[in-house]
Amino acid sequence: MPIINRIADFATDMTEWRRHLHTIPELQFDCHETAAFVVARLKEFGVDEIHEGIATTGVVAIINGQGDGPTIGLRADMDALPMTEETGLPYASKTPGKMHACGHDGHTTMLLGAARYLAETRNFAGRVALIFQPAEEGGGGGEVMCQEGIMDRFDVREVYGMHNAPGIPEGTFATRPGPIMAAADTFHIHVKGRGGHGARPHETADPVVAACGIVQAIQTISSRNLDPEQQLVISTTQIHTGTIDNVIPDTAYINGTVRTFSKEVQAMVMRRMQQIATNVAAGYDLEAELVYDMGYPPTVNHPDQTDFAVEVARDVVGEAAVMPDMPAIMGAEDFGYMLEARPGAYLMLGQGEGPSVHNTKYNFNDDIAPIGASFFVRAVERSQPVAGK
Template sequence: MPVVNRIADMSAEMAGWRQHLHTIPELGLECHKTARFVAERLREFGVDALHEGIAKTGIVAIIEGRGEGPTIGLRADMDGLPITEETGVAYASTHEGKMHACGHDGHTAMLLGAAKYLAETRNFAGRVALIFQPAEEFGGGGEVMVQEGIMDQFDIDQVFAIHNAPGKVFGSFNTRTGPIMAAADTFHIRITGKGGHAARPHDTVDPVVAACSLVQALQTIVSRNRNPLDQLVISVTQIHTGTTDNVIPSECYINGTVRTFDNAVQVLVVKRMQEIVDGHAASFGLTAELEFEFGYPPTVNHAAQAEFAAEVAGEVAGEAGVNPDIDPVMGAEDFSYMLEARPGAYLMLGQGESAGVHHPKYNFNDEIAPIGASFFARLVERAQPVSA
C-alpha cells in the first residue's frame, strides 16, 4: 500500500502549512505562534479534545476512534534553532536569527496531515493522542511534557515519532531495535593559573599550555580507557582565553560534548575526566574545575514497537524502502524521555540529498510529508483495528 490517496490529495495543503510555519520559527518552550497555528488547524479538523499549554506551549489533541481500545501517541516537535537562514526561499524565516534548520516545521505538518485524515475517517479503535512538543533542541520539552503527566493523563499505551533524514534515500524509512540515538552530555572545565607578561612566562602559571595538554589528554579516554566495542564520542568544541599577544591570561575555559549509549561508559567518562582534570591541575601547578552536565538520555527503541513500525513502513514505502537495522546515530533526541515512559519507536524518513540538519541552507523536503503522514495514519489503523 503506497501513500494513502486522501493524504496524497492534501499534499499542497501540507506544504502550505509547513511553509507558513517555516516563516515563524520559535525557540525552546516559547513556541506561541506555532502552537496557535497548530491549535487552529486541529479545531478545524474536529478533534474531540484539545489540551493546550502543556510544557508552556505544547499541545495534546485527542481523536476518538470507533469503539473501545487503547490510546496510541504520535509526536511531532515544533521548535527551531538560533541560526540565520541562508536558503533564499520565498518563505524564509521572518524571525531574525532563527530558522527551522532541523525540519520540525515538516514534522508538524506531517502530524497535522495525519490528524486531518484520522479525524475524517476514524477507521481505528480506541484513541489517538497527537503530541505537538516544543523545546526538542533546547530545554527538553519532551521531558517536561512527561513530567507534567501526559502519559498518565491521556492513558497513552505506546508512542511513535519520525525525524527527516537528509542524505537518506527519498521516502525510505530507517530504524532499529534498541539504541538509535545517543545520550548527550556537556562538560565545562575552568582552569585558573597566574597571568603575566608573555615575555616572562617563568613568572606566570600558564593556563593555555595546561589547556592544550588537557584537551589532548581527554581523547585518551576514547583511545585507551573504553572498550573498543563501546561507542563513545568526546568532542571539545570551545576554548576561550586571552586578550592579546603579549599577555599570558589567568584563566581558560574549555567546553564540549560527550555522546554515549551505555550508562557504564558514561560513568567511566565522568570518572576519568575528573581524574585527568585533577591530574593536570596538580602537574601544572594551577587549579581546574570540572562541571559535568547530564543531558538527554539515549533514545532506545522497544523491540516489538520498532519491528511493528518497520512492518507498517513497508506498506507505505515498500519492503525495499525500509531499513530496519540502521547503525545508531551519535546525535541526541529528547523523544528519549517519552520512550523511557512508554514503549514505542523512533524512525528516520529519508528526504534525499540536501543540506544537513542544523545548517543555514537546510530546508525540509515537502514531498516527503504525505509519506510520513501516511505512515502515521496506517500505524494507527494497524495497531488499533476496528473490530468486525
C-alpha cells in the same frame, strides 16, 4: 508507493501548511504562533479534545476511535533554530536569526495530516494522542511534557515519532532496535592558575599549558578506556584564555560535548574526565574544576515496537524502501525522554539529497509529508484495529 489516497488528496493543503509554518519559526518554548496555527487546524478537523499550554506551548489533541481500546501517542516537534536562513525561497523565514533548519515545520505538518485523516475516518479502536512538542532544539520540551504528566494524564500506552533525513533516499524509512541516537552531554573545565609576565613564566602557574595538556589527555579516554567496539565521541569545541601576547593569564576555560549510548560509558567518561582534569592540573601546580552537564538521554527504541514500526513502514513504502537496522547516529533527540516513559520507536524518513539539517540552506522536502502522515495513520490502524474488522 502506496500513500493513503485520501492523504494524497490533501497533499497540496499540507504543503501550504508547512510553508506557512516555515515563515514563522519560533525558538524553544516560545512556539505561541505555531501552536495557535496547530490548534486552529485541529479545530477545523473536529478532533475530540485539545489541551494547550503543556510545557508552555505544547499541545495534546485526542481523537476517539470506535469502541474501547488503548491510547497510542504520536509526536511531532515544533521549534526552530537560532540561524539566519539563506535559501532564498519565497516562503523563507520572516524573522532574521530564526529558521526552520531541522524540518520541524515538516514534522508538525505530517502529524497534522494524520490528524485530519484520523478525525475523518476513525477506523481504529481506543484513542490517539497527538503530541505537538516545543523545545526539542535545547530546553528538553519532551522531558517537560513528560514531567507535566502527559503519559499518565492521557493514558498513553506507547509512543512513536520520526525525523526527516537528508542523505537517505526520498521516501525510505530507516530505524533500528535499541539505541538509535546518542546522549548529548556538555563539559566545562575551569583551569585556575597564577598569571604573570610572559617573560617570567617561572613565577606563574600557567593555565594555558595546563589546558593544552588536559585537552590532549581527554582524547585518550575513547582510545584507552573504552572497548573499540563501543561508540563514544568526545569533542573539545572551545578553549578561551588570555588577553595579550606578553601576559600569562590566571585562568583558562575548556568546553565541549560528549556523545554516548549507555549509562555505563557515560559514567566512565565523567569519572575519567574528573581524574584527568584534576591530576593534569596538579602536575602544573594549579587547579581545575570540572562541571559536567548531563543533557538529553540516548534515544533507545524498544524492540517489539521497532519491529512493529518496520512492518508499518513496509506497508506504506514497500520492503525495499525500509532499512530495519540503520547505524546509530551520534546526534541527539529529546524523544529519548518519551521512550524512557513509554515503549515506542523512533524512525528516520529519507528526504533525498540536499543540504543537511542545521544548515542555513536546508529546506524540508514537501513530497515526503504525505508519506510520514500515512505511516502515522497506518501505525494507529494496525496497532488498534476495530473489533471485527
